[in-house]
Amino acid sequence: MTWSRRQIVAAGVIGALLAIAVTIIALNFMQPERRIERQVEHRYTTDDPRFRHELSTLLGPPILEGNRVANFENGDQIFPAMLEAIRGARHSINFETYIYWSGDIGREFADALIERAHAKVPVHVLVDWVGSQKMDEVLVHEMADAGIRIERYHPLQWYHLVRMNNRTHRKLLVVDGKIGFTGGVGIADQWSGNAQDEEHWRDSHYRIEGPAVAQMQAAFMDNWIKATGGVLRGEDYFPPLEPLGDAAGQVFTSSPTGGADSMLLMYLLAFSSAVKTIDISASYFVPDELTLRVLIDALKRGVRVRVIVPGEDIDTEIVRKASRASWGELLAAGAQIHEYQPTMFHCKTVIVDGLLVSVGSTNIDTRSFRLNDEANLNVYDAAFARALTRVFEQDLKHTRQITLQAWLHRPFTEKIMENAAAALSSQL
Numbered sequence: 001m002t003w004s005r006r007q008i009v010a011a012g013v014i015g016a017l018l019a020i021a022v023t024i025i026a027l028n029f030m031q032p033e034r035r036i037e038r039q040v041e042h043r044y045t046t047d048d049p050r051f052r053h054e055l056s057t058l059l060g061p062p063i064l065e066g067n068r069v070a071n072f073e074n075g076d077q078i079f080p081a082m083l084e085a086i087r088g089a090r091h092s093i094n095f096e097t098y099i100y101w102s103g104d105i106g107r108e109f110a111d112a113l114i115e116r117a118h119a120k121v122p123v124h125v126l127v128d129w130v131g132s133q134k135m136d137e138v139l140v141h142e143m144a145d146a147g148i149r150i151e152r153y154h155p156l157q158w159y160h161l162v163r164m165n166n167r168t169h170r171k172l173l174v175v176d177g178k179i180g181f182t183g184g185v186g187i188a189d190q191w192s193g194n195a196q197d198e199e200h201w202r203d204s205h206y207r208i209e210g211p212a213v214a215q216m217q218a219a220f221m222d223n224w225i226k227a228t229g230g231v232l233r234g235e236d237y238f239p240p241l242e243p244l245g246d247a248a249g250q251v252f253t254s255s256p257t258g259g260a261d262s263m264l265l266m267y268l269l270a271f272s273s274a275v276k277t278i279d280i281s282a283s284y285f286v287p288d289e290l291t292l293r294v295l296i297d298a299l300k301r302g303v304r305v306r307v308i309v310p311g312e313d314i315d316t317e318i319v320r321k322a323s324r325a326s327w328g329e330l331l332a333a334g335a336q337i338h339e340y341q342p343t344m345f346h347c348k349t350v351i352v353d354g355l356l357v358s359v360g361s362t363n364i365d366t367r368s369f370r371l372n373d374e375a376n377l378n379v380y381d382a383a384f385a386r387a388l389t390r391v392f393e394q395d396l397k398h399t400r401q402i403t404l405q406a407w408l409h410r411p412f413t414e415k416i417m418e419n420a421a422a423a424l425s426s427q428l
């Protein structure tokens with residue numbers, strides 16, 4: 001078939017209009033606002049009241065006095081503490097998790113939640129649709145039959161494809177509005193045991209009691225509203241909270257749909273405030289350019305920076321490769337990077353100058369800083385920081401340090417693979 005001149009011109013015009021329409025649609029899906037893109041300079045130290053004031057006002061939830069915080073190491077300590085709190089619930093249970101997989105631990109949690117639901121305690125469970133794909137439907141049905149309101153966050157919908165990349169990675173359990181838990185743990189058998197072998201991961205989880213629990217409840221509510229349109233109110237969820245301990249604390253969130261830069265900002269402010277030490281336990285450590293710069297600046301100020309990351313035993317090899325690609329400048333500036341040897345290292349803990357501790361769901365990578373919903377607990381308490389430093393140094397005993405020389409002389413093929421993985425770091 002031969003086209004007339006008019007048909008060719010018409011096809012050209014239609015093609016050009018289509019190209020313009022596609023470009024406009026693509027531009028509309030791009031980030032409309034600017035994000036943090038300039039370096040955060042050192043200004044105040046962590047013990048300076050102005051630092052606390054800045055963190056309170058910039059992150060939103062204020063730092064509240066009077067909290068009691070405890071750490072739990074590995075499933076053998078973590079799960080009994082969480083289950084004890086669930087079994088003791090009298091007024092409400094709100095549970096948000098990225099990973100809920102079937103298995104013995106999943107069963108045990110379901111049984112405990114179902115038992116409380118039968119006792120007429122309102123139970124709300126929010127699991128991430130992607131992260132909890134391996135959750136058995138039987139568990140979901142049993143929970144729903146018992147009266148538990150269980151929801152999946154951002155399920156696959158053809159008309160919401162763009163938001164599929166925004167997962168809730170938050171790990172929050174709030175019981176009676178009075179006891180809160182957060183940390184690295186997922187509900188799966190990998191987290192059971194005591195990190196004794198490759199089947200049992202190393203992780204830390206934290207319990208908070210006191211005024212800051214209301215902020216954790218608010219963090220849960222943020223995504224509960226998004227998932228259900230409903231708000232849970234009243235004293236079952238927000239009871240009066242008396243001071244119970246000496247720790248100042250703050251629970252805050254980040255999400256691409258609100259407070260997008262809060263988590264990145266917190267890490268930038270924390271690292272840039274350091275004058276003595278930064279200890280980072282990071283299951284996934286792929287720092288972006290800004291995070292690298294504040295860490296390198298801290299090293300130049302004489303701050304000791306120690307990082308523990310997983311070794312060969314890691315569930316997502318591509319992240320390890322992208323991570324290793326980023327170490328050159330850090331090592332050259334004097335950072336100590338250690339790979340954990342016995343099993344997968346899944347901790348997410350930062351300790352700055354023996355005072356500020358940040359724990360929760362956040363990984364030091366772009367997925368946590370820019371793409372997912374996260375929630376962290378900041379604690380300002382020297383005794384708690386000391387306790388976690390002891391845990392950090394215990395973990396250090398099971399690591400292999402990667403020196404600059406070793407990193408520089410790693411095999412050429414590894415370098416190629418690492419740089420290829422690093423090219424994907426905006427999604428990792």
Ligand SMILES: O=P(O)(O)OC[C@H](O)CO
Nearest residue numbers: 098099186283315316363
């Ligand atoms: O995303 P995280 O840090 O909760 O880790 C989950 C693991 O990748 C599960 O395989």
